[in-house]
Amino acid sequence: MAQIVGFISQKGGVGKSTLARGLSREAAHGGLNVKLADLDTQQGTSVDWYRRRLDHGADPIFSVESFKSAAQAIKIADEFDLLLLDGPARASSATLEIARAATLVVQPSGASVDDLRPAILTFHELVKAGIPKRKLVFALCRIGTEAEEAEARSYIDQAGYVVLEGSLPERPSYRQASNLGLAVTETRYPQLNQRADKLMQSMADRLNG
Numbered sequence: 330m331a332q333i334v335g336f337i338s339q340k341g342g343v344g345k346s347t348l349a350r351g352l353s354r355e356a357a358h359g360g361l362n363v364k365l366a367d368l369d370t371q372q373g374t375s376v377d378w379y380r381r382r383l384d385h386g387a388d389p390i391f392s393v394e395s396f397k398s399a400a401q402a403i404k405i406a407d408e409f410d411l412l413l414l415d416g417p418a419r420a421s422s423a424t425l426e427i428a429r430a431a432t433l434v435v436q437p438s439g440a441s442v443d444d445l446r447p448a449i450l451t452f453h454e455l456v457k458a459g460i461p462k463r464k465l466v467f468a469l470c471r472i473g474t475e476a477e478e479a480e481a482r483s484y485i486d487q488a489g490y491v492v493l494e495g496s497l498p499e500r501p502s503y504r505q506a507s508n509l510g511l512a513v514t515e516t517r518y519p520q521l522n523q524r525a526d527k528l529m530q531s532m533a534d535r536l537n538g
């Protein structure tokens with residue numbers, strides 16, 4: 330049975346798909362048999378991204394597919410080492426379904442209180458619905474400065490949740506990579522790739538630890 334990582338958030342555009350693709354790329358690069366399940370059938374952003382990846386001839390390739398629900402995706406989990414569920418925004422029932430199925434639930438968030446407060450409430454709701462707190466982790470995305478990151482970490486810590494080590498700074502180069510079907514670890518800038526890789530590695534550490 331595959332390990333399953335779910336990427337969720339109530340807010341849209343926080344980085345779920347970006348992180349799901351980044352982890353897919355790194356896990357596939359490390360030799361794992363990876364499936365990225367795009368659960369946003371309306372947008373299909375990860376499926377589109379993967380088409381660009383194939384057009385660009387990027388390596389490694391892995392498997393990206395659109396699914397109607399987490400339940401549908403889990404049916405094929407046996408065939409893979411790692412199944413990543415790229416969730417839709419603003420979908421409480423889908424979010425709970427993903428959280429139930431996942432070994433690890435990653436919620437990306439920006440550093441502002443406007444972003445963090447609802448994100449923490451989302452985790453509170455999952456805990457209330459019976460999801461073990463140890464499965465739930467934050468990933469800080471679109472970070473401006475170190476000071477901003479430190480404040481966000483302390484805010485999340487006070488709310489009683491774990492924040493993954495590493496973070497994604499806000500950079501146009503990450504978007505440019507995405508435009509070409511590349512992951513956040515595959516930009517033209519080694520420093521940005523390393524920074525993204527640290528965040529992906531800390532997800533892998535949570536899975537293995």
Ligand SMILES: Nc1ncnc2c1ncn2[C@@H]1O[C@H](COP(=O)(O)OP(=O)(O)OP(=O)(O)O)[C@@H](O)[C@H]1O
Pocket residue numbers: 338340341342343344345346347348369374416417418470471472497498499500501503504507
């Ligand atoms: N660190 C970053 N720096 C710059 N742009 C970023 C960064 N992270 C994400 N983006 C861009 O922000 C947009 C939203 O990111 P993404 O699609 O990953 O969010 P999402 O949570 O999956 O959104 P949705 O809720 O619509 O599914 C994309 O255009 C993406 O390229």
Ligand SMILES: [Mg+2]
Pocket residue numbers: 345346347369374415416
């Ligand atoms: Mg998305």
